Amino acid sequence: MRFVLASQSPARLQTLRNAGIEPEVIVSGVDEDNVTAESPAELARLLAALKARAVVATLDEHATVLGCDSVLEIDGVAYGKPGTPEVARERLRAMRGQVGILHTGHTLIDTESKQEIRELASTKVYFADLTDAEIDAYVATGEPLVVAGSFTVDGLGGAYVTRIEGDHHNVVGLSLPLLRTLLATVGIPWHALWTPRKTRLTYDRTEAARYDETRGGEPRAQAAAQAVHALLPTGTNRVLELAVGTGIVGAELVALGHLVHGFDLSADMLRHAKVRLPGHVAVGDAGVLPVGDRRVDAVVAVWLLHLVDDSEVVLGEVARVLRPGGVFVTTVEKTEASRFADGRGPNEVRSQDGLTRLVARAAAYGLVLDGATSFVGPGRGAGAEPVYPVVRFRRA
Structure with missing residues (x-):
């Protein structure tokens, strides 16, 4: 079975690897900046679907493709990847001491059964009241520039998240429990994707x-x-x-x-x-x-x-x-x-x-x-x- 991750996110890939799954990675090339939707949640759903469909269009054989995209919502406003230090710094100042909802859209397309399933996982995130010095130091690392919402929970930004309500993996960028459910819907048991560790010989x-x-x-x-x-x-x-x-x-x-x-x-x-x-x-x-x-x-x-x-x-x-x-x-x-x-x-x-x-x-x-x-x-x-x-x- 060919299982493809339609995302260039290292965090999503590592999440799957930690769960015993070694996917094939194909980057979709979807221009996220030019996609709009009625709400942050719908934006995450739509981007995940566009990524999965774009990768499926490049395939010449059957595969099960997972597309994901994450969007942080605070007071109804969507926060994606900031891209520049100036934007990241502004967003982190607006987020400090606040509560946000991290939405991750998941689209699973199984080309053999011709099924496409779109679901959303949402996790509540509580942010620490960061000082300006902490924000400047964090932005200087470059990490918040390339992640949705300008923060990570599994990296340098982990200390700035005081609490979460919901699936921890979803904040990283991919909900493992939800993915398990999606795979079961198309007839694929979770353990079928495990790579036996005794023969897992990989090179970085x-x-x-x-x-x-x-x-x-x-x-x-x-x-x-x-x-x-x-x-x-x-x-x-x-x-x-x-x-x-x-x-x-x-x-x-x-x-x-x-x-x-x-x-x-x-x-x-x-x-x-x-x-x-x-x-x-x-x-x-x-x-x-x-x-x-x-x-x-x-x-x-x-x-x-x-x-x-x-x-x-x-x-x-x-x-x-x-x-x-x-x-x-x-x-x-x-x-x-x-x-x-x-x-x-x-x-x-x-x-x-x-x-x-x-x-x-x-x-x-x-x-x-x-x-x-x-x-x-x-x-x-x-x-x-x-x-x-x-x-x-x-x-x-």
Whole structure:
């Protein structure tokens, strides 16, 4: 299942992540400043709907899309994002010691069932009687400039909110209890969106930005893609890549004539992959693939299995989605390859991508080893260039 958050708000994304959900983020591009409504509550509803609809219009496959927007109401006046220090300072002075209502519009669109549900969550917020010095210091941080109502409850502004009445998450920007109800309405149980923590391997934005250059860049990606290509049966063009990362290997497979669809848990890595493989990547867990049974001819995993807690979980999912005769091409013994290249001995702890272990586990799922090759680094350190084995399992 593809679950999309139609919002660029880091707070909304973090709220979902804290609840065990890793959404795909697509920013709507709706111009909020030019939208008006009869009341602050209706404005929040309308903006949420516009955001969700704008993202749905860009999709080329089914998804469940959530659009949200928050508006603070004080004495019937709507307060959105101030945008400038001057406006933020003026608003905070007007808000101090006051009580406001934080409205968050929620629109859930399920494209497969063709359902659109629009709801509103409202929470009463009590503000501290801030001094001018406190307001100036807060505005100087830049935080109140980019949030609805010029304040946060989960950041630097948390100390300036004395009390709330209602859902705390709604003040952050997304009501989890309301979202659970909306999902149930379209037949999606809340726990269906959970990402199992045992296989949640994510990279933050900093790591994603330097991932390629610290992993051998295009030369190593090209070498990996050539090895994978050599093990893909003739005529295999559609490939599902697990842990697609920044898409650097997937892009090389495309250059070799394959159509690559990729999944990864890290939204920050996927920001790079979306440039290399536009329209063909999405958030997805290799241990819980959002793919139907026996739908795929080839699955590829480059440098994934050594990272997971239990490679058998991934093997089981691969076997489930592969058609009879389909193949799984994966790198193995990555940890050992790097150790030997640096002149060290084998690891005493058997890695999850150890070939002996994988062959035994794969057989239980009808995956039989029937091909192998390898490619040379470059590596990440100053030692010798490691040799990376690549193997092919075929689905019985």
